[in-house]
Amino acid sequence: MKTFKLHNNIQIPAVGFGTYKIQEGQECIDAVKFALKHNYRHIDTAAVYENEKSVGIAIRESAVPREELFITTKVWNTERGYEKTLKAFDASMERLGLEYLDLYLIHWPANTKQFSNAAELNAETWRALETLYMNGKIRAIGVSNFLVHHLEELFKTATIKPMINQIEYHPGYTQADTVEFCKQHNILVEAWSPLGRGRVLENPLLVELAGKYNASTGAICLQFALQQGIIVLPKSTNEERIIANNSIDFTLSDEDIKKINNMTETGFSGLQPDNVDF
Numbered sequence: 001m002k003t004f005k006l007h008n009n010i011q012i013p014a015v016g017f018g019t020y021k022i023q024e025g026q027e028c029i030d031a032v033k034f035a036l037k038h039n040y041r042h043i044d045t046a047a048v049y050e051n052e053k054s055v056g057i058a059i060r061e062s063a064v065p066r067e068e069l070f071i072t073t074k075v076w077n078t079e080r081g082y083e084k085t086l087k088a089f090d091a092s093m094e095r096l097g098l099e100y101l102d103l104y105l106i107h108w109p110a111n112t113k114q115f116s117n118a119a120e121l122n123a124e125t126w127r128a129l130e131t132l133y134m135n136g137k138i139r140a141i142g143v144s145n146f147l148v149h150h151l152e153e154l155f156k157t158a159t160i161k162p163m164i165n166q167i168e169y170h171p172g173y174t175q176a177d178t179v180e181f182c183k184q185h186n187i188l189v190e191a192w193s194p195l196g197r198g199r200v201l202e203n204p205l206l207v208e209l210a211g212k213y214n215a216s217t218g219a220i221c222l223q224f225a226l227q228q229g230i231i232v233l234p235k236s237t238n239e240e241r242i243i244a245n246n247s248i249d250f251t252l253s254d255e256d257i258k259k260i261n262n263m264t265e266t267g268f269s270g271l272q273p274d275n276v277d278f
């Protein structure tokens with residue numbers, strides 16, 4: 001299993017199973033159990049996905065030793081702030097039924113469009129993550145959807161730098177500035193929507209490369225990120241694709257990576273962290 005190393009020396013499996021929009025209940029339990037059976041050891045959920053309970057059930061029913069697993073969840077926007085985040089963490093752990101968490105993320109930065117005290121709110125939320133980390137409840141802490149200016153602002157008060165920044169990343173939307181900044185600061189990038197929610201899978205360049213490497217266009221998207229040191233969190237409820245997304249065995253040439261990096265913007269979700277209204 002391919003792993004990357006966080007700046008606190010923890011190993012993280014490079015391919016994680018994404019669970020966004022997977023329905024709480026049997027659909028989610030089955031998908032996560034199937035993923036665990038097929039060697040995924042990294043599961044990504046969030047309080048707002050409302051499927052943490054099912055992820056917990058799947059973990060227990062699969063009987064994979066806890067120490068082999070890497071489990072991520074995220075604090076939702078309504079729970080920002082020091083005390084509220086501590087409470088939100090306890091509630092997530094209760095739903096997951098876990099004793100400790102591997103990675104806890106701030107789901108979205110508070111933005112100034114909605115909050116006059118956005119910087120302070122983000123700093124206080126981060127301080128709660130630092131407390132939980134220092135108390136040994138979480139093995140790593142990070143952020144999600146933070147742009148360069150959000151990270152620079154956070155660094156003014158943080159005592160621990162985030163280990164992860166999870167952002168939208170796929171061919172046609174690679175956020176080069178944020179990725180470069182994270183690299184300089186030893187923050188690993190995780191790609192949400194690494195397949196562009198299917199919006200980029202018909203792209204002529206990706207289709208051409210799929211032919212060249214005898215792979216699916218989905219695999220081209222995932223390998224494109226992995227080869228650049230970016231963690232991918234593909235989600236699927238289709239058994240064949242769950243297996244395929246975690247069994248990629250080809251290498252893209254540097255030239256082809258460059259071609260994908262030069263694609264014109266395509267498949268952007270439209271969710272710009274400074275403009276979202278949730």
Ligand code: A2P
Binds near residue numbers: 196198201233236
């Ligand atoms: P399905 O559950 O039917 O497999 P993203 O992670 O970029 O948000 O994309 C997730 C979407 O892409 C899901 O709708 C999923 O549908 C689909 N998907 C997952 N893996 C693949 C793949 N290898 N090729 C094509 N589509 C995929």
